[in-house]
Amino acid sequence: METMFHGDPFERLVVAIITSVTVLAAIITLLQTNASARAGQMGRDAQSYAIQAMGRRVTGQANMDYAWHAYQLYEELDVQALLADRFDDPAAAARYRALRTRIAELSPLLAPPYFDTQSNTSPNVERYEADTYLIEATALAERYAVAAALNNAWTAKANAYVTHLALLAVSLFLFGLATTVAGWIRWLFVGVGLLITGLTFVWILVITLSPIRSVSGQAIQSFAQGVGYAHQRALEQARDAFTRALQETPFYANAYYERANVLYDMGDYESAVQDYLAAQAAGRDDVNVAWNLGWTYYLLGRFDESIATSQHAVELDPAQVGVRFNVAIAWLAKGDVERARTEYAKTMEVTAQQVAQAVEKGGKPPASLWTYMDAAARDLEGLLERLRNAPRPWTEAPPRDKVVNPQAVEAAAEEIVRRLKSFTTALEYSGKPSTAAVTASISPFEFAIPTYDEEGNLIGRTIATAFPQGTDKVLALFDYSGMRDGQEVLWKLYHDGWEDPSWRLIEQWSLGESGSAEKPFSLSYTNLYQFTPGEFKIEMYVDNQFVQQGTFIIEPTE
Amino acid sequence: MSTSPETEQSSRFQTMMAILIALVTLLGAALGTRAALISTAAGDEDFYGLAASLSAEETEALNTLTMYRNYRAYAAYTRYNVLGDLVAKDWEQTSDETQSEALGQAMQTAWAMAVAVNRFFPARYLNRDGRYDPERELGEAWAEAAMKKDLDPQPHFAAANLLRSKVSRLLIIIILLTAAVWFFTLAQGLRHALRYVLAVGGGGLMLVGIAAAVLEELVHRGGG
Incomplete structure (x- = not known):
């Protein structure tokens, strides 16, 4: 050895190792710089796409x-x-x-x-929106999401390379230290340094060879078209477009999610569940997926899975009252009435707190709150309709035979929905839940249309539950007791399951404590408009307390 | 004190290697600095590109909103103006005095309203047939904005990408130079004749690195 090297052979060996590790460090620097550059490029592209997507939406709107x-x-x-x-x-x-x-x-x-x-x-x-900007804006938003994900992935790689460089620096330090000491300890330093270098090298190989997956441009285009079709309610075309996107990129989480939504709208709940699960498996484990998945489980009668999934959604976003109501209704359909009552009470408390906080700050609660409250009542009514074997076209509820202890559930649902409606109305109009007891007693509504003679004079009323198309005035007839003049009476009208807020009417009661009354719902102030065919539901509230409801039908002309 | 020719030669070789190592290290450091500067320039281009993107989208959005505001006013103008024209035709044909009076009043009202809303949109975008040309309005507004601010991000993004490629190439050259140092270091420590092979190898890598660096600067100009 001494004839082969100048000076101390150990030092020469260490110098050779140091130089070799330096070459390795230079290569990692190149890899790090490249990864960092790609991350930067993707970050820049993400920002650019986000700006463009926003611009398209603004100009499109x-x-x-x-x-x-x-x-x-x-x-x-x-x-x-x-x-x-x-x-x-x-x-x-x-x-x-x-x-x-x-x-x-x-x-x-x-x-x-x-x-x-x-x-x-x-x-x-919807088609106009899809054609003029929605598809393009969606594609840009997806490109943004893909570029942002790539930015994260390349940043992770670049950071890993920085760690590698730090580890190599440590090993270089150990090699240098080895030349300053004598005896076995210097071999220990060299050994540890080589071990660190070796492990780092293996780690570098793993990081360098790990591929970064990306959604293809063609998949994004198909996805955007799918969103456009879904927007137009062209469900089959939307489903096919999302399928094409998934054929291009099988791990495209957003495509699974959107296809699941389309399958849900098509009533194919089993397939929708599979796609929601696939979206989660592909990395999209957010509140929306869990929310929709939990609800779809509920509709399939898989209540345990529904509760667990909706509970997961609550954990992801505790402020979302809509999903909390889904937990409650799943407990109810599962037959655990007491647990359901507790969940409803808890959610109403959360809602009241949100409203109180918003009012305290001098603002308004988010409008979405009322949407979720109304939806919760509608879901309960849907469950009731299913249990009574009277589903409407818009009813969403699990199969009757899946509901555990249907009689008890029906009784509880009826009571909870009344409480919920009173609670929502009180919160909306007074900012806090109503604590007053209901004193008014209103008989079930009867509905009638006025009848006239040939000269247009009123001659009577025809009581019925269904009226012909062309009807422009319907009277709600009822007896009442326990009323007080000056009480606030609120009327709400629903058409085919959805409230038409233009009919909302608040008036002061002036008909005394008891008697009979008729409340007209009329479009007869013009000679042009009539009630649209469908089911109309009237709700009556006294001092924000739900007191009665009734339904009449306007039959379409054959 | 005298030394043997072999020892002297060996010493000269070691000194030569040390000088080469120092030179290559200096060159590597210079290229590293250059790469860092170019990387900064790439970041700047990204920034300019994003600023241009923002300006472009802002301009597009504002111009579109303005154009539709004008177009909405034009729609109102059309409503009144065409109504006035249609009433005028009926007014010319009627012989009933009462009706003529009512139509005349309706015609004048419609045209008066048309004149009233006329000033809410720029008349210069009306074509010869009296129809509004929204594309022309958007085109002119864009052209006007482009004279005042940068609305094209693509050249900046392309420049940033080129600069990043240049940084990568400079780093490859630095790796070559590091490999040359490795050869020189081994050659410096050896007594064996292999040291000359290593020295030649190191020298070759050094020359390739220098040539590549010169080419890089001459062919792919730009950067910090």
């Missing part, structure tokens, strides 16, 4: 806003033409129609394929 305004003008002229016809002024009607045609030229929304001027239907706004 501006376009839509204008198009909707043009449609509003068109509708106004249409109504003016109809009224001119009714007032026997054909020349004016012709003018309005000619003008209407001219206005239709001012927006593509009012032309095929979005609008047929010969038909009575509204323009296909």
